[in-house]
Amino acid sequence: MKAKFLVPLLLFFGLAGFLAFGLTLNPREVPSPLIDKPAPNFKLARIDDPASTFALEEMRGQVWLLNVWASWCVACRQEHPLLVRMARQKLVPVVGLNYKEVRGDGALNVRGMALEAETALAVERARGWLSDHGDPYVLSVLDVDGRVGIDFGVYGVPETFLIDAEGRIRYKHIGPITPDSLQQVIMPKVEELRRAG
């Protein structure tokens, strides 16, 4: 008990250790409860052909990414060149979920706008953005009111979900994909799921 005076010092180091670890965490990244759960099914209009729909089960048998984007989303612009490069290298199929294209844009006032008009405007805006910046997606679907986004637990754009061959969500990337996160996290997981499947 001679080293009793060391106790406060040790307590301090313990606390400092916890705080230092806390500094490395990002409080904006809320862990998703959907990991390893079946991805919520949806059936939404396609941007290339709004008369036809795309359903989640159509990607069954493939390991793929669901990338949530919108033309008003600034961070999407940042990750987009990487998505285009991924598409060119045929790394992994990416389906785009266009999230609240019109009503998510703070610069637009869409109160009282009819759903048909809003959908038409969303298609026009999304197509324009894809032709300006390149279209890396297998296809993109329209989530006009953000309901599917809520089902996926989306709380910010961009977000990217890694979905396995059985339609389960295996990983969620919050924020823009960076070359580092692609090489070190996403692609290793894709390879692993492909080997397993």
Next chain:
Amino acid sequence: MQVDVVVKPLRTIALAMLLAAALPTAAQPAAASTAAQGAASADLAPTVAPDPQLEADVQELSHKLRCLVCQNQSIAESNAPLAVDLRDQVREQLASGRSKEDVVDYLVARYGDFVLYEPPLKGATLLLWGGPALLLFGGAGWLVLRLRRRSSELDATAGLSATERTRARELLAGRAQPSSESPESRS
């Protein structure tokens, strides 16, 4: 003198307990003010359920759900687009007759426990809920042990033997001279 040593920390404990008891009451005005703030921002929100009871339920539930964008606001207080969407979801689902628990489960399934302002009591949150009580009672127990030990130590050392007592009495009465080896002598 000996009594004093014991009483003072006891007083501190009592004070700490009083403070702890006063805390919930102190928190109430704060809660009331956030409720007022929430009502103010609800004025800005376009949709309100026609049934006042339903709207009251929506408001009550919205105050318990965290906005994932702002993180330090409930979805009732926040005007972030997602908060508006989630409020609409809460309203729509309550209106369709689902219970409050159903709506909470719906949101927890999508956004996790993070969406709850009050974390649920389960294995992983046991320390969170029990920690304060553990600290309070652990600290109080430790203090009591320390004080007991100290008072028994004082009893052992401060007690005077019979000869010491007579000598002290003689010294006080001026009938004896202080011994020269006394540490207090100023020779």
